[in-house]
Amino acid sequence: MRILGIESSCDETAVAIVQGDGDVVGVEQNLVSSQVEIHKLYGGVVPEVAARRHVDVIFPLLLEAGVPRDGSGIDAIAVTAGPGLVPALRVGVELGKTLAWAWGKPLVAVNHLEGHIYSVWLPSPNNHHPTPAFPSLCLLVSGGHTELILMRSHGQYELVGKTRDDAAGECFDKVAKLLGLPYPGGPQISKLATQGNRAALAFPRPMLESGDFDFSFSGLKTAVAVELKKQEGSEQKSALEDICASFEEAVVESLVTKTVAAVEKFRPASVILAGGVAANRHLRETLAAALSQLPITQNAPPTLHVPDLRYTGDNAAMIAAVGYFKALRREFSDPLTLEANPNMRLAL
Numbered sequence: 052m053r054i055l056g057i058e059s060s061c062d063e064t065a066v067a068i069v070q071g072d073g074d075v076v077g078v079e080q081n082l083v084s085s086q087v088e089i090h091k092l093y094g095g096v097v098p099e100v101a102a103r104r105h106v107d108v109i110f111p112l113l114l115e116a117g118v119p120r121d122g123s124g125i126d127a128i129a130v131t132a133g134p135g136l137v138p139a140l141r142v143g144v145e146l147g148k149t150l151a152w153a154w155g156k157p158l159v160a161v162n163h164l165e166g167h168i169y170s171v172w173l174p175s176p177n178n179h180h181p182t183p184a185f186p187s188l189c190l191l192v193s194g195g196h197t198e199l200i201l202m203r204s205h206g207q208y209e210l211v212g213k214t215r216d217d218a219a220g221e222c223f224d225k226v227a228k229l230l231g232l233p234y235p236g237g238p239q240i241s242k243l244a245t246q247g248n249r250a251a252l253a254f255p256r257p258m259l260e261s262g263d264f265d266f267s268f269s270g271l272k273t274a275v276a277v278e279l280k281k282q283e284g285s286e287q288k289s290a291l292e293d294i295c296a297s298f299e300e301a302v303v304e305s306l307v308t309k310t311v312a313a314v315e316k317f318r319p320a321s322v323i324l325a326g327g328v329a330a331n332r333h334l335r336e337t338l339a340a341a342l343s344q345l346p347i348t349q350n351a352p353p354t355l356h357v358p359d360l361r362y363t364g365d366n367a368a369m370i371a372a373v374g375y376f377k378a379l380r381r382e383f384s385d386p387l388t389l390e391a392n393p394n395m396r397l398a399l
Contacts, residue, residue, distance in 0.1 A: 056371025059105045059143030060135025062086040066112040067367035071375035075180045080116040081368040084108045102138035122154030129374020132160035133395025140391035151386040159374040160384040166369040167325040170358035184320035193326035194220035212264025222268035240295045247296030254301040321354045330363040
């Protein structure tokens with residue numbers, strides 16, 4: 052089954068074609084047009100600017116991907132319906148609706164967060180096709196979301212933990228701004244952190260003892276701001292690399308500690324790390340090490356699945372992958388009534 056995927060929820064315009072067969076998803080085309088350089092001028096994403104850029108590049112991307120003008124060979128169309136920025140979402144949604152109606156093809160509305168989860172079903176560079184065993188615990192970490200989701204099977208989710216304020220990726224970007232680093236700030240912090248001392252500054256790990264699986268990063272961001280203010284008049288200032296390393300360590304420890312606690316409670320067969328922050332090497336390595344050190348009882352430690360770096364950011368291949376599995380269940384949407392939903396939630 053060949054699925055055309057369309058993604059325009061934020062500042063990446065993306066088109067992909069995937070081929071599904073059983074539990075295996077192959078990627079034929081995966082094209083992404085990034086707007087980072089455009090939004091760098093504003094220090095963040097401007098929704099209207101993003102939407103106009105989507106309009107400019109989405110049709111050329113379709114042609115570059117080799118999508119037939121009559122839709123021949125395409126079995127269904129999957130489009131991100133939410134969550135995201137309304138003006139940006141509408142570009143992709145309206146295109147998907149139009150193509151579905153014109154070609155007479157089924158339309159699948161995809162939750163962007165579900166797309167990130169399914170990024171681990173996409174093949175690695177050596178063409179290995181991972182198939183996470185169920186139940187699976189997913190740590191979804193991005194600029195807009197930080198959630199722990201128990202995935203019992205395809206399309207069956209239970210939210211077990213979430214951030215109560217800032218998302219982890221959002222915290223990275225805000226701290227980067229405090230430090231005067233260019234947008235997007237997360238990768239800049241991680242790069243500097245590799246050269247710093249992770250124990251140089253004792254930043255807080257909020258909610259580690261809360262007794263649940265929720266996160267909080269607003270207080271950590273404030274702690275960095277307070278430390279920078281304190282050092283303004285000091286002759287002994289911490290190196291930028293040490294600040295970045297200590298901050299990153301606090302975020303990673305918070306994420307990993309809560310995830311391991313959830314693993315110990317729910318005993319999943321696998322763990323999925325997904326979302327833009329899944330590209331963070333320190334997070335990937337720390338989570339893998341923590342899971343490998345879990346005591347073996349009746350069950351072996353869960354297998355960790357992390358997407359290839361090509362698929363950690365927003366892309367249409369992950370949207371098409373969700374579309375494939377939803378199409379197998381015949382979960383289609385009406386192309387005449389589907390609307391973009393900026394607050395779309397996973398079907399829990």
